[in-house]
Amino acid sequence: MTPHMPAPRMPARRVLVAALAVSALLGAAAVPAVASPSAGGRHAVESDGHGGFGSQGLYFGDGARLDYQKGVAVRVLKGVFEQGDTAVVDRFVRTDYIQHNPFAADGSETLKNLAAGVHQQFPEAKYDVKRVISEGDLVLVHSNVVLTPGTRGSAVFDIFRFQGGKIAEHWDTGQNVPDTSANGNDMFSTVSWPQTEQPGPRWLTAYNKKLVTKAFDRLIVDKDLSALDKYWGTEYHQHNPNIADGVAGAREGLGGYFRAFPELAVSRKRVVAEGDLVAVHSHYVNAPGERGQAVVDLFRVRNGKIVEHWDVLQDVPATSANDNTMF
Numbered sequence: 001m002t003p004h005m006p007a008p009r010m011p012a013r014r015v016l017v018a019a020l021a022v023s024a025l026l027g028a029a030a031v032p033a034v035a036s037p038s039a040g041g042r043h044a045v046e047s048d049g050h051g052g053f054g055s056q057g058l059y060f061g062d063g064a065r066l067d068y069q070k071g072v073a074v075r076v077l078k079g080v081f082e083q084g085d086t087a088v089v090d091r092f093v094r095t096d097y098i099q100h101n102p103f104a105a106d107g108s109e110t111l112k113n114l115a116a117g118v119h120q121q122f123p124e125a126k127y128d129v130k131r132v133i134s135e136g137d138l139v140l141v142h143s144n145v146v147l148t149p150g151t152r153g154s155a156v157f158d159i160f161r162f163q164g165g166k167i168a169e170h171w172d173t174g175q176n177v178p179d180t181s182a183n184g185n186d187m188f189s190t191v192s193w194p195q196t197e198q199p200g201p202r203w204l205t206a207y208n209k210k211l212v213t214k215a216f217d218r219l220i221v222d223k224d225l226s227a228l229d230k231y232w233g234t235e236y237h238q239h240n241p242n243i244a245d246g247v248a249g250a251r252e253g254l255g256g257y258f259r260a261f262p263e264l265a266v267s268r269k270r271v272v273a274e275g276d277l278v279a280v281h282s283h284y285v286n287a288p289g290e291r292g293q294a295v296v297d298l299f300r301v302r303n304g305k306i307v308e309h310w311d312v313l314q315d316v317p318a319t320s321a322n323d324n325t326m327f
Contacts, residue, residue, distance in 0.1 A: 066202075081119075104321055127146075131199070232305060
């Protein structure tokens with residue numbers, strides 16, 4: 001379908017509620033989802049005493065290292081958020097952990113305190129992980145975070161940077177899941193074929209990352225709607241709840257957005273890709289002088305065309321509990 005769709009700005013209060021809902025657990029952002037290095041690695045690992053990577057470096061084949069990072073990221077998120085597990089923080093998060101969530105301070109101790117507090121207040125909270133990708137030292141996790149059973153919760157993207165086998169840095173965006181959708185798709189499902197949440201083969205990563213980066217820059221940064229004809233597939237599925245399905249929906253939605261904000265400036269911060277999934281983390285500023293929004297767009301590519309898109313948008317707040325910015 002089409003790329004991201006910076007839909008009409010979400011009310012700041014709703015975004016704030018979503019951010020607060022997950023910031024407590026994300027304060028340091030990681031949770032255990034048992035994933036140890038795969039047995040297929042080409043080399044042995046120098047143990048750090050916890051079954052992870054030693055501080056001397058990574059000794060797996062690259063695929064095993066990426067799988068290890070993905071497993072650790074999920075394990076930390078679930079451990080902290082669902083179980084209030086502080087031991088998982090000691091094991092997998094660096095003490096000098098750098099936090100970009102504006103509602104949490106730096107350091108692993110903050111994360112441990114938040115883990116205990118969130119678990120006490122929301123004992124039935126679920127960090128429902130939908131898809132995970134890893135490239136280089138980065139891991140991106142797309143989740144539905146539900147603090148109270150029976151509610152829709154929030155759509156959340158977490159990005160983690162690893163160093164020496166441990167989580168060293170974290171960025172995230174969170175948005176409340178709305179009651180309705182303009183396209184009939186929820187914010188998490190996979191509609192395009194094959195209907196799997198797993199990324200495609202890693203040999204596709206470099207090609208698809210280059211394609212999506214070019215498409216994103218032309219459509220979103222340069223505001224050139226003709227990019228939809230070149231890079232988007234006729235079967236395009238949209239998960240942004242404010243934009244209609246298909247290329248036509250993207251053209252109408254983005255066209256209206258660009259006309260409403262002629263001075264829109266989008267700066268791409270980082271791109272994380274694996275197989276057929278490519279995520280772009282960006283700063284959208286609708287008009288000069290505004291703080292703007294932190295946005296993560298996730299695209300699925302098939303046969304050289306973008307066929308599906310998910311995103312999360314969060315207003316950048318006026319103040320932050322850390323000195324880092326959201327980017």
